[in-house]
Amino acid sequence: MLTHTPEMPHALQQLLDREAAITTLALPRRSFLKLAGATAGTGLVLGAFPPPAGAQAAAAGLKPTQQPSAFVQIATNGDVTVTINRLEFGQGVQTGLPMILAEELDADWSLVRSRNGSSDPAYLDPLFGLHMTGGSNSIKNSYTQYRELGARARAMLLSAAAQRWNVDVATLRTRAGEVIAADGRKLGYGALAEAAMALPVPEQVRLKDPKDFRLIGRPTTRLDARAKSSGRQDFGIDTRLPGQLTAVVAHPPVFGARLRSLDDSAARAIKGVKAVLRIPGDLGGEGVAVVADGYWPARQGREALKLDWDASSVEKVDSEKLLTQYRELANQPGARAFDADMAPLATAPRQIEAEFIFPYLAHAPMEPLNCTVRLGKDRAELWVGTQCPGLDAAAAAGVLGLKPEQVTMQVQMAGGGFGRRFVGSSDYVVEACHIAKAARAAGLDAPIRTLWSREDDIKGGYYRPMHLHRARIGFDERGNVLAWDHVLVGQSITTGTVFGQFMVKNGIDGTATEGLRDPYPVPMRLTVHHPKVNVPVLWWRSVGSTHTAYVMETLLDEIARATKQDPVAYRLRLIGDKHPRHRAALQLAVDKSGYGKKQLTAGRAWGVAVHESFSTVVAYVVEASVKDGQPVLNRVTAGVHCNLAINPRSIEAQVQGAALMGLSMCLPGAAITLKDGVVEQSNFGDFAVPRITDMPQIAVHIVPSAEPPTGMGEPGLPPLAPAFANAIARLTGKPLRELPFKLA
Incomplete structure (x- = not known):
């Protein structure tokens, strides 16, 4: 039942330094409203064209986070695709942010779609200056940003219509995806998209009075509701690439422990197992990855490993003893x-x-941790549901010996997280990159999906x-x-x-x-x-x-x-x-x-x-x-x-x-x-x-x-x-x- 009735500083310098290398040009004006991939009569938007050589930002006074080009595309049939600058993992931003932009754009909501962003600088949090989904800040920090993005796009569409009709732009209005002239003539946004592309992006725009909102404040079914309720929604765990292999990891039973010895002969004998790889682990520990042509043989291979762990140099925590220590500390x-x-x-x-x-x-989200890595000659591409794609991209680059700009993050829908997908150490992403690197060294030239089990997730720290x-x-x-x-x-x-x-x-x-x-x-x-x-x-x-x-x-x-x-x-x-x-x-x-x-x-x-x-x-x-x-x-x-x-x-x-x-x-x-x-x-x-x-x-x-x-x-x-x-x-x-x- 529903009825209507000073925090972090602007920039986190150290984190920004790590992300700085991945900063690239924002999508230029010519990609705004681009009909890339469209065929006659379909109006299907597949994405913006890459910027041409030497392209400049659409408006010199605007930051990448303020340019409509990276956030809204309009197809010839009027479909509007809004890119979100956050991870959607159940909180509803894949609907809330498009609602805000569509409100100021005056779009027809029935034609609005959404898609995930990436580690491009356009998708930085506009207040904190880093890629992040956390602190319940998605709507709060991007409310004005997405309103202005929609208003800028609307202004460009109005200007395109004014030029076509040779009328004063002040005589025009918009409603539900159409520009309407004083004499009643109408043009759909799809018909104006190409002309709007050639126009300057306005720096200053006037926003609606909240009393005039048509979308904001209205109970709205989420854009991803049908796909999720019918089982058709893909998550990071569902990533499937040609030739893809799956890896599972034997983590140390005590945090930070290292291997004393490893016998992997039985694991290697299991049908489908391609490699057994000893890799660096989180907190100074080690892990053993079993790579196979599917999850089940990888899991069987892991169970067949004979592992002897050395935890002599790390603290072995006991909950009852720790409580006693806490009580003693409370007296000091x-x-x-x-x-x-x-x-x-x-x-x-x-x-x-x-x-x-x-x-x-434990966080215990319904979708356990996972990350798919595909290595190229001098590039890497990652598919992962991450709350901080910039931080994770920098961490991946460090493991793979690449420059951060050589790492592409394909942010995936995530099945929950509750904070577990925003880790300063990027632990599970780093792990996946270590596996991909070791597999390449072992002669496996294939994308590798590292997948945690529910048990791994709950015991994994x-x-x-x-x-x-x-x-x-x-x-x-x-x-x-x-x-x-x-x-x-x-x-x-x-x-x-x-x-x-x-x-x-x-x-x-x-x-x-x-x-x-x-x-x-x-x-x-x-x-x-x-x-x-x-x-x-x-x-x-x-x-x-x-x-x-x-x-x-x-x-x-x-x-x-x-x-x-x-x-x-x-x-x-x-x-x-x-x-x-x-x-x-x-x-x-x-x-x-x-x-x-x-x-x-x-x-x-x-x-x-x-x-x-x-x-x-x-x-x-x-x-x-x-x-x-x-x-x-x-x-x-x-x-x-x-x-x-x-x-x-x-x-x-x-x-x-x-x-x-x-x-x-x-x-x-x-x-x-x-x-x-x-x-x-x-x-x-x-x-x-x-x-x-x-x-x-x-x-x-x-x-x-x-x-x-x-x-x-x-x-x-x-x-x-x-x-x-x-x-x-x-x-x-x-x-x-x-x-x-x-x-x-």
């Missing part, structure tokens, strides 16, 4: 993020002392970090917080990466602490410890807010219960008037849920939470129960404040998916644990994910706004688990301070 002095006076703790009339434990979590939180809170009988002493222990995601230079300040990784305190004006002292652990970690959908929102929202609820206050009224009092978007989202969820007005079924309780992440506020009001000793989430009502809703239907889908992923953190078995350095989980049989029977009824409501849109890929996740936990705590009388939930 550390770096401070907030440093309020803690003296009132000694005299506070009421106190809470709490410890929270959050495990490692780069997890959401394990965290320990401790809080000691002093408050009065009205719930006024007098002092909040907080300690956080967990690995840093960004230390040692190109992002650490602006995300780590005073030894504290901002991704770990985001979401603590705000919007509640509590006097907090925050101490942070970032231990180094031999477990590779990475952002996981909504990053630090996956644990900080849980801690804040459950502790506030506990204070409300202790002081016998309504949890909604208590939050609204703390929020005050300084955070109107929080108030609006929470109030909308409350009003639509019937909270405080309807009588709940016996055995059910309300739970509430609200949290801002990536500039969007999401509030949940849930109904939950306990059945056979297990918590059950029955109903969810969401209030969302993301400013202007580009496609309400996509927002609904994102909130539903994020809520389900938030629920996954609560279920028994939703944890990655290690014993003697080895990850104990390997598949969905022992790393729990929600099933269809776990999905609650969910209604999504959007606060109306005409302000520029904020992100929606991640904000729906953080407040779900605490809202659920708060409901269960009201039923059982016991707060839940460990994920996944443990009621016994």
Whole structure:
């Protein structure tokens, strides 16, 4: 159900330096609206022609990211193909970005198509200056960009029509893919495309007033919905090239371990196996790749390998021992993020002392990691669903001994990722390139698709970090917080990466602490410890807010219960008037849920939470129960404040998916644990994910706004688990301070 109701700096210098070599000329004006591949009567656009020698940018004052030539092509039959500058991996940008461009272009939506971009500089994030899909920034950062691209293209079409009719361009208007004259004459965009190609690209354009939007704000079925629902959608894993071989890799059981010995005789004897290759691995380790003419013989070959691993020089992490170490570290002095006076703790009339434990979590997207590499004489071409094609292209070039401009990234549709396809080390892309290089040296001249299994994916590292939180809170009988002493222990995601230079300040990784305190004006002292652990970690959908929102929202609820206050009224009092978007989202969820007005079924309780992440506020009001000793989430009502809703239907889908992923953190078995350095989980049989029977009824409501849109890929996740936990705590009388939930 759906109803309509300062961050990173502009450029990340180190990353840009790595990407600089792949910068090429933007597509020139003559490729704008090009009818490449079109045959008489078909109007089929296959892509833009390559730029002619010596071609110049269409407008000297415009950047490649501002030139329509790389983003929109119009065929003779009026079909409009919009290129997206992001990875589509379920969040809906393959529809949302074309909607924005088509709105200003005044296109006929029924004729709009979309396609993926590449590592061309035209497809850099216009704010951050690098190729990236992450941080829920796709719509947020490209909203104005795609509006201006559509407006520039529309202006060129209007100018072409004015010249053809010999009229003042000011007398013309557009509507649904046609230019319309004052006397009623009409010309379709397809008929004007060739003439528009020859015209200058305007630098300044006037954008629509939001009240005149025809497409933006309208619930719209996604352009990829039919292909995905019918099984016809191709993903990176489906790449098929002539003569292609498949590789699977035996990774070390302990991160960073190396081979002591290898016996591959049995593997080489399996029919279809072409080569067994010893390759460098991630984190200083090694791997063994089995290359075969299909996945099954490659998998059989890997199982036939006799491997002796040497892990003597790397740390063998044990989850239980690590928790003990974290507890000891929490008692020691550390770096401070907030440093309020803690003296009132000694005299506070009421106190809470709490410890929270959050495990490692795998990303576990439905499409496991994969990358196909084809080597030429002095070039390489990669097919991969990547969140950062420029970074991965530079990493591939380094492995292959090529210049970055000699590497072409063919960005593929990806079946999920949740952050796992944006890795500073480019681990799985680097691995695929090492295999292709070693295979070439072994005499195999063929494209090679490196494919991870589900087990490889879950055991393969780069997890959401394990965290320990401790809080000691002093408050009065009205719930006024007098002092909040907080300690956080967990690995840093960004230390040692190109992002650490602006995300780590005073030894504290901002991704770990985001979401603590705000919007509640509590006097907090925050101490942070970032231990180094031999477990590779990475952002996981909504990053630090996956644990900080849980801690804040459950502790506030506990204070409300202790002081016998309504949890909604208590939050609204703390929020005050300084955070109107929080108030609006929470109030909308409350009003639509019937909270405080309807009588709940016996055995059910309300739970509430609200949290801002990536500039969007999401509030949940849930109904939950306990059945056979297990918590059950029955109903969810969401209030969302993301400013202007580009496609309400996509927002609904994102909130539903994020809520389900938030629920996954609560279920028994939703944890990655290690014993003697080895990850104990390997598949969905022992790393729990929600099933269809776990999905609650969910209604999504959007606060109306005409302000520029904020992100929606991640904000729906953080407040779900605490809202659920708060409901269960009201039923059982016991707060839940460990994920996944443990009621016994």
